[in-house]
Every structure is written in C-alpha cells, then in structure tokens.
Amino acid sequence: MNSRGIWLTYALGVGILHIVLLSIPFFSVPVVWTLTNIIHNFGMYVFMHAVKGTPFETPDQGKARLLTHWEQLDYGVQFTSSRKFFTISPIILYFLASFYTKYDTTHFVINTASLLSVLIPKLPQLHGVRLFGINKY
Numbered sequence: 001m002n003s004r005g006i007w008l009t010y011a012l013g014v015g016i017l018h019i020v021l022l023s024i025p026f027f028s029v030p031v032v033w034t035l036t037n038i039i040h041n042f043g044m045y046v047f048m049h050a051v052k053g054t055p056f057e058t059p060d061q062g063k064a065r066l067l068t069h070w071e072q073l074d075y076g077v078q079f080t081s082s083r084k085f086f087t088i089s090p091i092i093l094y095f096l097a098s099f100y101t102k103y104d105t106t107h108f109v110i111n112t113a114s115l116l117s118v119l120i121p122k123l124p125q126l127h128g129v130r131l132f133g134i135n136k137y
Contacts, residue, residue, distance in 0.1 A: 001073055007046045014040055014093065018044055030101040037097040041090055041114040048073075048086070049121040071127055078124045090118050 017039060021032045052064040054072070064072055074080040093117040101107035120126070 001086070010089070010136050014089075030104060030107055033097040034107045035102040037090075037093050038109050038114050040093055041118045044086075044090060045121070049118070058074055067128070070122060076127070083122075087119070087122050090115055 005119075014036070018032065018036045021027060021035050021039075023030075024032075029033070048070045049068050052068050058064045067076075073080055073086075094111055097111045098108060101111070
C-alpha cells in the first residue's frame, strides 16, 4: 500500500465506481452517492477487515495467516501515512455523500452506519480482536 500511485489509483477507482453508478438512468444523485458510499465501505470492510492471510508466501512463519490486511498494513505500526489515508478516505466520502443527499434522514442514517462499519475495525484497540468470535479462524 506504500507503492507509488496507489492512493491515486484508489481515488480513481472510487471515482469510476461513482461515474458508472451515475450512468444508470433511474438512479437519482442522492441514491448514487449513498450507493457509492455503501459499495466502497462494503468492499473496504471485506478486503481490509474480514479476509485474513496473504495471497503470497511471507517470511513470517505463517503469522500473517491469522491477521487481516489492515492488521498487516505497515507491519502493524499504527498511524502511518497509509493507515491515515485509508482512515480518512471513507470519512471524506461520507461527507460528500451527506452533502449531496442534502442530509436526508434516511440517507444520513444509512451512510453513518456504513461509515461506522469501517471506522470501528480500524481502531488500534481492536487489533487482533475478533468480536463475537467472527473471523476467529
């Protein structure tokens, strides 16, 4: 995640997702912003907080197979630039979605729940913690 251009690629991917959703004729702009936020946060949750292990062999004697990608990011060091970027990006998307939905109550509740679902697992206190035994093995 520290390689050159990953942040730009990530932002372009979110932008392309938003444009693709905007091209669907029967979706209104508020619905598209909420869908962009939900799809982004769902993807981030699955790929960063639910899936454990690595797709390649690591020199750590198999310790990485018990950790999620977020826990492996920057070797577990907290508050690095990559971790800050991946923490602030859903917040910015949440602010944009809230603004373009004109703070409609339904959209606001859905977007807030979606934001919390990806922010809470990023807390340093939850490193290695499996709530209710989910994703334990």
